[in-house]
Amino acid sequence: MKKWMTRASHGMAAxxxxxxxxxxxxxxxxxxxxxxxxxxxxxxxAYAHTVATQYEKENPGIKIDVITPGxxxxxxxxxxxxxxxxxxxxxxxxxxTGVYTIISHHLAQDLNxxxxxxKISSSFIPATYKKEYTEDNxxxxxxxxxxPTFIAxxxxxxxxxxxxxxxxxxxxxxxxLNKLLADAKKLxxxxxxxxxxxxxxxxxxxxxxxxxxLWGVDPLNNKGGPTYTAAYxxxxxxxxxxxxxxxxxxxxxxxxxxxxxxxxPDQGTLTAMSTTGNAFFSGHIAISEVAGWVWRQAAQFQxxxxxxxxxxxxxxxxxxxxxxxxNAFYLSSTSKxxxxxxxxxxFATTGWGAQQLVKVGKIDPPNTNPKYLEEWVAGxxxxxxxxxxxxxxxxxxxxxxxxxxPDPTNLLNDSSDFGDPFTQLMSPVWIGRESAKQxxxxxxxxxxxxxx
Amino acid sequence: MRVGMSVETGxxxxxxxxVRAGLQRRLEARWFLLFISPWLVGFAVLTVYPMIASAxxxxxxxxxxxxxxxxGFQNYTFLFHSPLFWTSVRVxxxxxxxxxxxxxxxxxxxxxxxxxRIPGMKVLRTLYYIPNVLPMAATSMLWMFLxxxxxxxxxxxxxxxxxxxxxxxLSDPRWALSGLIIMSVWSIGSSMLIFLAGLQSIPDExxxxxxxDGARLFxxxxxxTLPMLSPQILLNLILGLIxxxxxxxxxYMMTDGGPxxxxxxxxxxxxxxxxxxxxxxxxxxxxxxxxLVILALTAAIxxxxxxxxxxxxxxxx
Numbered sequence: 001m002k003k004w005m006t007r008a009s010h011g012m013a014a015x016x017x018x019x020x021x022x023x024x025x026x027x028x029x030x031x032x033x034x035x036x037x038x039x040x041x042x043x044x045x046a047y048a049h050t051v052a053t054q055y056e057k058e059n060p061g062i063k064i065d066v067i068t069p070g071x072x073x074x075x076x077x078x079x080x081x082x083x084x085x086x087x088x089x090x091x092x093x094x095x096x097t098g099v100y101t102i103i104s105h106h107l108a109q110d111l112n113x114x115x116x117x118x119k120i121s122s123s124f125i126p127a128t129y130k131k132e133y134t135e136d137n138x139x140x141x142x143x144x145x146x147x148p149t150f151i152a153x154x155x156x157x158x159x160x161x162x163x164x165x166x167x168x169x170x171x172x173x174x175x176x177l178n179k180l181l182a183d184a185k186k187l188x189x190x191x192x193x194x195x196x197x198x199x200x201x202x203x204x205x206x207x208x209x210x211x212x213x214l215w216g217v218d219p220l221n222n223k224g225g226p227t228y229t230a231a232y233x234x235x236x237x238x239x240x241x242x243x244x245x246x247x248x249x250x251x252x253x254x255x256x257x258x259x260x261x262x263x264x265p266d267q268g269t270l271t272a273m274s275t276t277g278n279a280f281f282s283g284h285i286a287i288s289e290v291a292g293w294v295w296r297q298a299a300q301f302q303x304x305x306x307x308x309x310x311x312x313x314x315x316x317x318x319x320x321x322x323x324x325x326x327n328a329f330y331l332s333s334t335s336k337x338x339x340x341x342x343x344x345x346x347f348a349t350t351g352w353g354a355q356q357l358v359k360v361g362k363i364d365p366p367n368t369n370p371k372y373l374e375e376w377v378a379g380x381x382x383x384x385x386x387x388x389x390x391x392x393x394x395x396x397x398x399x400x401x402x403x404x405x406p407d408p409t410n411l412l413n414d415s416s417d418f419g420d421p422f423t424q425l426m427s428p429v430w431i432g433r434e435s436a437k438q439x440x441x442x443x444x445x446x447x448x449x450x451x452x
Numbered sequence: 453m454r455v456g457m458s459v460e461t462g463x464x465x466x467x468x469x470x471v472r473a474g475l476q477r478r479l480e481a482r483w484f485l486l487f488i489s490p491w492l493v494g495f496a497v498l499t500v501y502p503m504i505a506s507a508x509x510x511x512x513x514x515x516x517x518x519x520x521x522x523x524g525f526q527n528y529t530f531l532f533h534s535p536l537f538w539t540s541v542r543v544x545x546x547x548x549x550x551x552x553x554x555x556x557x558x559x560x561x562x563x564x565x566x567x568x569r570i571p572g573m574k575v576l577r578t579l580y581y582i583p584n585v586l587p588m589a590a591t592s593m594l595w596m597f598l599x600x601x602x603x604x605x606x607x608x609x610x611x612x613x614x615x616x617x618x619x620x621x622l623s624d625p626r627w628a629l630s631g632l633i634i635m636s637v638w639s640i641g642s643s644m645l646i647f648l649a650g651l652q653s654i655p656d657e658x659x660x661x662x663x664x665d666g667a668r669l670f671x672x673x674x675x676x677t678l679p680m681l682s683p684q685i686l687l688n689l690i691l692g693l694i695x696x697x698x699x700x701x702x703x704y705m706m707t708d709g710g711p712x713x714x715x716x717x718x719x720x721x722x723x724x725x726x727x728x729x730x731x732x733x734x735x736x737x738x739x740x741x742x743x744l745v746i747l748a749l750t751a752a753i754x755x756x757x758x759x760x761x762x763x764x765x766x767x768x769x
Contacts, residue, residue, distance in 0.1 A: 268601035427711030
């Protein structure tokens, strides 16, 4: 027995040694591995694996390791990989890991030298995104996803209550928040059964109160709206402006939609209506603020009603700017195969790769070549219930891309220090326990504590 | 010189039998270490190292994205001066007291009912325990729908039975924590099971003797059941407190700590500091504070247990 056990332990030790010794031998081959971290849903996952497989086929000796932790776990995955010294060669900005959080922590490297070395022009990146991802003349991000904000309308409800559809023109200044409210009142029909009630509108305050942009204010600067001030360039914030009168007015207007005008469902009802991931697809909301991912949601939930999108209405400040959720791919500053990783990034976001973004990922890639937008629009046309003509939809969509300003939480360094207090401290305002002024005073106070 | 020692050396001559026994013991020790080594390695790498590392990180300014820099006890000082830290402490203490009381009282009551000798009892016991084996994420989603104002099951029942309109459970800062506390009723299965095992070990003779003496139900509960169940009450109290202090999933999935920080449980605060605000150093300090508080509470409960826990033949020393 003893002999058997001794032999067994020697055998195990020998096997372990062989396994350990053979490990470097496997890696001694010429194959290099590029790790690519991206948050996924079904379509993005399919896109990532499609381009990775194709690139491996075209480039023997290069292996693309696609890591897809899922949207909600992305941040944690990136942080733990960075902490373990295994920062993925290519990764994206997501959730609270925004553009300037990445840049200020030196996680990414300038892409300009790579463009130069490979004699590739970066002119395929639209100017608005180049501006967003460039700091001190260093281009850090290669945009792959952009989600502007629009107003979605439920055409079936508009027809049911004989309300004319809103304008699709970005320059039509008769499309204002007042007009939206007037339409919402006509479209709201509440019954004793909450499940059969129709609501006029569903709007949000934006990630840190960016609804105020329509009133010509921004809670983090006093320049009359969103601009690339130091705070939005990753710099240190020195002052916040949450309690500006127009910001207070904007937030009170929003709260009143539910509390005074009764045209918007309260938070609890909205939760109940959001079982499809978006309350708009319950079919009982006539006008709703939606972002670019609404088509992906629609493709999944197959709405049974007719719907379309129109521009953001002009606010009392004469502005029609909403927030745009953009994401780019970054090249890790510690990548051991930076050249190869850069080439793969370009492959995945241009030419055939960009077509896969459209075809497989159901994404409109930010690109100066109009053919991708056209291909994407042709695909959107097939989404259940979507009732807009392609040409009209295209101009509404492009207007959103051009007019919107990036989501502040994707620009601010360590944005959750600002985003979380806003979400938490404004919640009593939405149920009428506090006025917008009181809520914003609490937010301003919390932000000042962060600054200190 | 003691009898049996060598004249030349003064050392007791070692018999072959004893040498063999010593060798045997050493051999056994080696085998023991060999077989226990996977656990030892796991314990060292996955428990001891993270604890030491987190103790160090708690003394640093560490964002995870950049290397840590030593700052002494500044994280602890900052936390003790932070209103948000004390909010999370207050919310957690209220939650812990309420859920532990619910789990002890309801767990005991249900265990007593399930201890009755009636047909189908095994099925009922299984049914009561099922919620404990369900993933908390799924349970949280289910409760979110139960808490929906007006159309949710809870509000519908309140309206049907009492004619009252329920509150906005998870959207109203006054009710959100109550919602999470009510939800804890769902997981009384563990404490119920422990109580049930305890109830079944109480000798019937004690109740028979009490019956002969004319004792009523409440008297038997007070003078027989509770003293005999005191070890199980102690166990459930400690497990319940530890569990309540570490509650995370419900607050993360259902309310994200809101509204207005009404459900900002301590574990959620640690998570948000570590992974959303990039203050891993501060999150480590919070984790150590929680560890020390739980340790102190457990020690205090154990210390007082000598006075109220009955271990059959006498109190455990």
